[in-house]
Amino acid sequence: MANPPTSIQDTPEKDADVGGIAADRLRSIIERVERLEEEKKALSGDIKDIMQEAKSAGFDAKVIRQIISIRKKEPAEVEEQETLLDLYRRALGM
Amino acid sequence: MANPPTSIQDTPEKDADVGGIAADRLRSIIERVERLEEEKKALSGDIKDIMQEAKSAGFDAKVIRQIISIRKKEPAEVEEQETLLDLYRRALGM
Amino acid sequence: MANPPTSIQDTPEKDADVGGIAADRLRSIIERVERLEEEKKALSGDIKDIMQEAKSAGFDAKVIRQIISIRKKEPAEVEEQETLLDLYRRALGM
Amino acid sequence: MANPPTSIQDTPEKDADVGGIAADRLRSIIERVERLEEEKKALSGDIKDIMQEAKSAGFDAKVIRQIISIRKKEPAEVEEQETLLDLYRRALGM
Structure with a gap:
């Protein structure tokens, strides 16, 4: 050793x-x-x-974090979650 | 509703x-x-x-945290870990 | 004692x-x-x-988490971040 | 683009x-x-x-974690906390 x-x-x-x-x-x-x-x-x-x-x-750190998080996911997963997010927001009147 | x-x-x-x-x-x-x-x-x-x-x-917050952590364990587990900790420290010359 | x-x-x-x-x-x-x-x-x-x-x-748990996170923010903050997110994604060709 | x-x-x-x-x-x-x-x-x-x-x-992973945590501290800090821990335990009848 x-x-x-x-x-x-x-x-x-x-x-x-x-x-x-x-x-x-x-x-x-x-x-x-x-x-x-x-x-x-x-x-x-x-x-x-x-x-x-x-x-x-001049960049927004939180938004960069969101970009990195999105890039980690499969494009199909991102799209499905964004569709659902829109749907839920409209259902809640947001 | x-x-x-x-x-x-x-x-x-x-x-x-x-x-x-x-x-x-x-x-x-x-x-x-x-x-x-x-x-x-x-x-x-x-x-x-x-x-x-x-x-x-006048109490030490970290030590209170240690007490709470010890109280969560079974007494036999605490004793075994303290015995091993002593053993490892001596082996390492600490 | x-x-x-x-x-x-x-x-x-x-x-x-x-x-x-x-x-x-x-x-x-x-x-x-x-x-x-x-x-x-x-x-x-x-x-x-x-x-x-x-x-x-039948709800998507991650999307519910996103909704809760959005509801914690000020509407103006949410809108600004979504605008920036779109901008950054387009800049990156995403 | x-x-x-x-x-x-x-x-x-x-x-x-x-x-x-x-x-x-x-x-x-x-x-x-x-x-x-x-x-x-x-x-x-x-x-x-x-x-x-x-x-x-054959080593205990939790005890190894404790050793690593102890080695991060100053020896005087370790000794003081161990003295206090003993004191508190005796005060609590542990």
């Missing part, structure tokens, strides 16, 4: 078995999850920056 | 069928959901007030 | 002070939050039941 | 102005957000896979 555990230096075995726990395996799992969560957080920050750029360029 | 639809006055039938939509039924569904969501929102506000009261009385 | 008081009313003392903690006050705070969270959970269940009823009556 | 430009590079004009909307700019914003959201989704999938691997290796 290239990366030895950083705090359990006193274990000569391949995986430091502490209290029946495979410490290296556990540490590896936790560090990988933490790294991926850091990356997710960075991406969320990037998205926030782009939406800020959009607002600065 | 005690409460007639407020905006579709021109429908003589029991349920205003607008474009094939049972308007009164739809309106009733929507208004009931809206009322329940209002009540949920009010309860969330009440919870926030109590947590604010707790802080003013 | 073998049998702590369950409410503030039945304690003649100022408050059961355990380890410097006003135990009755803490218990009261926690129990009130738990009760309100129970009520919120029950309301969420009621909303789910109504949406199930709506589906059984 | 019959065939809108799909990227900024192939438009000789400053920007395809459709109904007063800078179409290329809008498209670029939307596509970048979509790409970042795809990446976030992929990372969430990777995290789920690692947690699945952890379970297969």
